[in-house]
Structures are given as C-alpha cells and as structure tokens.
Amino acid sequence: MNKLMGLLELKEMRLPSIPWRQYTGKEELNDQLLWTIRCAVYRGDDLNLPRSVGKNSAESKRFADALLRKINDNGIVIYYPYFIAKKSGTLEVRNSSVVIEAVKEDLWNLVTYSDREVTVICRNGSEKEFVGNREFLTESEQEEILKYVPEIKKLFRDDLLEGRAALLEWSYAVSCDRDKNLASEDYLVFYEARTVNA
Secondary structure (H helix, E strand, C coil), X not given: CXXXXXXXXXXXXXXXXXXXXXXXXXXXXCCCCCEEEEEEECCXXXXXXXXXXXXXXXXXXXXXXXXXXXXXXXXXXXXXXXXXXXXXXXXXXXXXXXXXXXXXXCCHHHHXXXXXXXXXXXECCCEEEEEECCCCCXXXXXXXXXXXXXXXHHHCHHHHHCCCEEEEEEEEEEEECCCCCECCCCEEEEEEXXXXXX
C-alpha cells in the first residue's frame, strides 16, 4: 500500500484523520489559515515527495499550482489546514504486537533526525515495555492511540496475515490561525497509513 492508498483508506476509516482534499487548481485557500500541500503518486517511489508545510494561502497556492504541473497525471496534490504538532510519532501494528514511537513536536524530528522520546511496545493485549522516557506519553494518550488498533487490524487483516505490518503516522496537534495563534485544544490526528514488510 502506497501513500495515496493510505490517504484514501484513512478517509474511510473511523480514525481521526487530516481533513485533506484533492487540489485541482480551482480551489481558493482561506487566507486566515496556514496550509499544508502534499502530493501522492499512483505508482513508484512515494517517499520524500515535495511538500509545503505551514505557509500562507498565496505561497501555498503557488506551490500547489507548480506541484500540480510537475506531477501531471502521475498522482494527486492534496491540501489541508496546517496544524502545530505537540507530540508526534508512528504506530506500527502487527498481528502479535503494537509499537508506538513518539517524539517532541513534529514527526520530522523522528524520521529525519532519528530523535525519539519513547518507544512503547505492547504484547499480549495489555503488557507494555518502555524504552526511553516512559512519562512522555500520558496513560490516556497511549490508550487513545491504542483504542484504534482493532479498527486498523480489521482494515489491514490480509496484510497482517501475510506477515506485513500497518504503519501509521500521528500527532497530538493544535489548530492555529495564519499567525500561529492556537485555536483549539490538543487532538489526536492520523495523517498517513501504509503497509511495510516484516
């Protein structure tokens, strides 16, 4: 499953996910918000694709228009309101285990710089092992993330039976306006789902 399939699956799942929409070039972006622009390809390498994060509506529209021309018929461009990440990480779901990795602020701190605050390994339902700062994710945050595991296992059942894992990216986020003034309480949001080989 590639990034595009993951985005489409997330939209159908009962998980809190980013309110993304496809960008066609005709959309007007609200200038009271900052925007994230990303793309997903139909086939081929879909890691490290171009993106614009947290830019105003004019810059975001220019980037999206250029990306639309570049990607042509090979994929789609998506957009959604920018959010400020307080904590981020990955959720890896396998048949026999679940692993939560978490980092301060943006997920890029984990995937780009290999920073990590904590890894929570869950086996046999409730048994947990912690590597790193076990206080970083509160018990309620852990439970909120884990409550979606049954839905994920249902959706990815065939992949899990074949020995693959489902890998989802998440953040505890806060909505903001164009000046990055906070406009909401923290909320959990998933924004990418894919399958990975064991």
